[in-house]
Amino acid sequence: MTTTTEAPAVASVPAARRLSYVKAFNEGLAQAMREDENVFVAGEDVAGYGGVFRMFDNLLDEFGPRRMIDTPISEAALVGLGVGAAARGLRPVVDLMFMDFIGVCLDQIVNQAAKMKYMFGGGLSVPLTITTASGAGLGAAAQHSQSLEAWLAHVPGLKVVMPSDAYTAKGLTVSAIRDNNPVVVMLNKVLLGSTSEVPEEIYGIPLGQAHTARHGSDVTVIALGRMVGEALAAAEELAAEGVEIEVIDPRTVQPLDTETMFASVRRTNRVLVVHEAVTFGGLGAEIAAQIQDVVFDYLDAPVLRIGAPFSPVPFSPVLEKAYVPDRARIAQGCRRLLERS
Amino acid sequence: MAQRASTASKKSPQVSPPVSPQVSPPVIKDLHERMVRIRLFETEAGKLMEAGKLPGFLHLYVGQEAVAAGVMTALRDDDQITSTHRGHGHAVAKGVGFRAMYSELYGRVTGACLGRGGSMHINDLTRGMLGANGIVGAGVPIAVGAAFAARYKGEDSVAVTFFGDGATNIGAWHEGANMAAILGLPVVFVCENNGYAEFTPQSAHMLITDVADRAAAYGMPSVIVDGMDAVAVHRAATEAVERARRGEGPMMIEAKTYRFFDHQGVKGLRHPYRSDEEVAEWKTRDPIDLIEARAVADGTATRAELDDVWQRTRDEIAEAIAYAESSPLPDPADLLLNVYSG
Numbered sequence: 226m227t228t229t230t231e232a233p234a235v236a237s238v239p240a241a242r243r244l245s246y247v248k249a250f251n252e253g254l255a256q257a258m259r260e261d262e263n264v265f266v267a268g269e270d271v272a273g274y275g276g277v278f279r280m281f282d283n284l285l286d287e288f289g290p291r292r293m294i295d296t297p298i299s300e301a302a303l304v305g306l307g308v309g310a311a312a313r314g315l316r317p318v319v320d321l322m323f324m325d326f327i328g329v330c331l332d333q334i335v336n337q338a339a340k341m342k343y344m345f346g347g348g349l350s351v352p353l354t355i356t357t358a359s360g361a362g363l364g365a366a367a368q369h370s371q372s373l374e375a376w377l378a379h380v381p382g383l384k385v386v387m388p389s390d391a392y393t394a395k396g397l398t399v400s401a402i403r404d405n406n407p408v409v410v411m412l413n414k415v416l417l418g419s420t421s422e423v424p425e426e427i428y429g430i431p432l433g434q435a436h437t438a439r440h441g442s443d444v445t446v447i448a449l450g451r452m453v454g455e456a457l458a459a460a461e462e463l464a465a466e467g468v469e470i471e472v473i474d475p476r477t478v479q480p481l482d483t484e485t486m487f488a489s490v491r492r493t494n495r496v497l498v499v500h501e502a503v504t505f506g507g508l509g510a511e512i513a514a515q516i517q518d519v520v521f522d523y524l525d526a527p528v529l530r531i532g533a534p535f536s537p538v539p540f541s542p543v544l545e546k547a548y549v550p551d552r553a554r555i556a557q558g559c560r561r562l563l564e565r566s
Numbered sequence: 567m568a569q570r571a572s573t574a575s576k577k578s579p580q581v582s583p584p585v586s587p588q589v590s591p592p593v594i595k596d597l598h599e600r601m602v603r604i605r606l607f608e609t610e611a612g613k614l615m616e617a618g619k620l621p622g623f624l625h626l627y628v629g630q631e632a633v634a635a636g637v638m639t640a641l642r643d644d645d646q647i648t649s650t651h652r653g654h655g656h657a658v659a660k661g662v663g664f665r666a667m668y669s670e671l672y673g674r675v676t677g678a679c680l681g682r683g684g685s686m687h688i689n690d691l692t693r694g695m696l697g698a699n700g701i702v703g704a705g706v707p708i709a710v711g712a713a714f715a716a717r718y719k720g721e722d723s724v725a726v727t728f729f730g731d732g733a734t735n736i737g738a739w740h741e742g743a744n745m746a747a748i749l750g751l752p753v754v755f756v757c758e759n760n761g762y763a764e765f766t767p768q769s770a771h772m773l774i775t776d777v778a779d780r781a782a783a784y785g786m787p788s789v790i791v792d793g794m795d796a797v798a799v800h801r802a803a804t805e806a807v808e809r810a811r812r813g814e815g816p817m818m819i820e821a822k823t824y825r826f827f828d829h830q831g832v833k834g835l836r837h838p839y840r841s842d843e844e845v846a847e848w849k850t851r852d853p854i855d856l857i858e859a860r861a862v863a864d865g866t867a868t869r870a871e872l873d874d875v876w877q878r879t880r881d882e883i884a885e886a887i888a889y890a891e892s893s894p895l896p897d898p899a900d901l902l903l904n905v906y907s908g
Binding site: 265291294296297299300301302303304305306307308309310311312313314315317329332333336337341342343344345346347348349350351352381382384405406480 | 646648677678679680681682683687689690691696697699700701704706707708709710711712713714715716718719725737738741742744745748749903904905906907908
């Protein structure tokens with residue numbers, strides 16, 4: 226991965242430090258809390274227990290119960306608490322544990338947080354960060370495994386980020402907290418233990434800016450979240466066959482940096498979009514449509530989408546493995562695109 | 567006020583006449599003026615809607631003025647409120663200007679929401695008005711958040727959330743009540759029980775007579791007041807607000823009140839969900855008539871002084887409507903303004 230090239234240059238660091246995705250998130254959050262007294266965390270089991278995914282480990286020790294708040298299991302009131310506190314000048318980080326739970330608080334996210342600035346005529350902002358864990362792969366079944374970014378990306382006023390590795394987990398979290406809009410940070414459950422090079426100092430990754438994770442000339446693969454790693458693995462496989470794919474990580478899916486994608490399509494003329502979410506009505510459809518709107522003349526083949534089948538996430542590991550796109554399907558998709566003249 | 571202390575009989579509309587203890591003459595005058603301002607703002611808005619001049623919906627507050635006035639006279643400017651879809655009364659009583667409000671009803675760029683919000687989203691952060699809200703019950707957790715922010719910042723302001731009887735059937739209300747209670751936050755829960763959730767009578771949507779009973783489930787004290795008696799509301803609100811300001815946590819006030827117009831607009835009764843007799847009976851206890859009778863009887867104000875309040879307000883409203891009508895419409899080129907913050 227080429228992520229380290231974006232890290233601030235630190236001459237005194239002899240060797241790059243690797244950190245896990247969850248620890249990188251935790252470090253970014255802690256640094257953002259040190260940076261701004263107005264940042265606090267509220268959620269179920271975030272303080273005393275440190276979060277079910279250990280996302281909030283040790284934060285209670287440093288920041289105390291004033292800034293680390295265990296709440297009742299009340300997602301609507303939890304997000305509402307964040308909206309009201311944000312409207313009054315704080316920078317709340319509220320944790321929804323599993324993304325699937327947004328169904329019980331969607332009003333506060335969609336009708337309150339997202340629209341407040343607009344419908345109030347701009348008189349206030351809602352600098353709310355919602356953290357949550359998305360994605361399949363842990364055998365957590367249909368109510369604890371979804372990737373619902375398309376629901377949220379459809380709502381004007383929300384920002385949605387999907388960190389694809391430890392480096393982006395930290396940088397996007399810091400930017401989400403610093404941003405003056407409601408931002409949903411979708412952490413991927415399977416990536417929690419994965420490591421990458423992560424600078425020790427605080428840094429933000431600009432929201433709304435895609436990253437070209439690998440350069441290539443034959444096919445553009447636009448991959449969301451965990452699929453970035455799968456696409457890079459597929460790229461190694463294809464490189465052995467003499468095919469060079471370009472991998473674009475949007476990082477922020479709302480707002481979406483389409484310009485980086487268009488520029489890549491102009492070079493490669495073939496596009497595959499891959500996400501873990503259900504294909505139907507997913508972001509792949511939006512990305513494909515925008516590419517066809519703007520750079521249709523550069524395409525040598527129709528835009529191809531790979532996502533999950535139109536089904537809830539299954540439980541049995543053999544079914545779950547078949548459900549989630551992987552490097553083999555991505556490589557196969559690229560080969561199909563190259564077969565078209 | 568740790569225990570339930572009812573100044574109203576349990577069953578509306580047979581509420582008792584105002585027997586609330588005395589408050590100072592300036593408070594009576596303040597309550598009266600705020601109620602007159604709401605009444606005239608609302609009745610004129612109703613006329614404009616009837617005349618086809620206003621787009622959208624208009625949920626009138628007339629009849630319930632004693633609640634907004636009673637609570638807002640117990641608050642400071644830096645105290646925050648969240649309101650309902652029937653929010654004009656709260657906005658007017660909290661001090662939001664007529665010009666900004668009428669302009670918003672007309673969809674003008676000079677409106678409180680730059681013409682982006684309309685009747686159901688009027689707000690004014692300089693007055694602690696965190697917005698009317700089109701979603702029933704949604705303002706409750708937001709007020710809890712505002713109270714959280716006050717305590718976090720070490721300020722002693724409080725938050726008041728207004729809601730109707732119907733809102734207490736929605737999850738956000740219960741979650742917000744429990745959250746405020748468990749975190750011990752300075753929130754005052756004000757139920758404006760007008761007996762109807764839109765067109766459905768209370769008896770059809772809950773099996774309890776007093777919404778205040780619901781507070782007990784969250785360890786929250788409550789009080790029931792005559793919602794047509796602004797003085798009674800003011801006194802209950804003052805106690806609840808002072809209690810919250812002292813750090814003693816949330817409290818609920820249930821005000822038994824009534825709306826004189828329909829759920830939406832001035833008329834439009836497709837089916838008679840309430841009788842003419844019931845409406846007429848409540849109108850005999852018009853909250854403004856009650857406070858005027860009281861003010862004159864105890865020498866707080868002369869009839870001429872009260873009439874002067876009406877006239878001054880009428881003049882101010884006429885000017886504000888003219889301002890709204892002559893204000894520019896929003897520019898469609900600015901359609902995406904404020905979708906995101908910078």
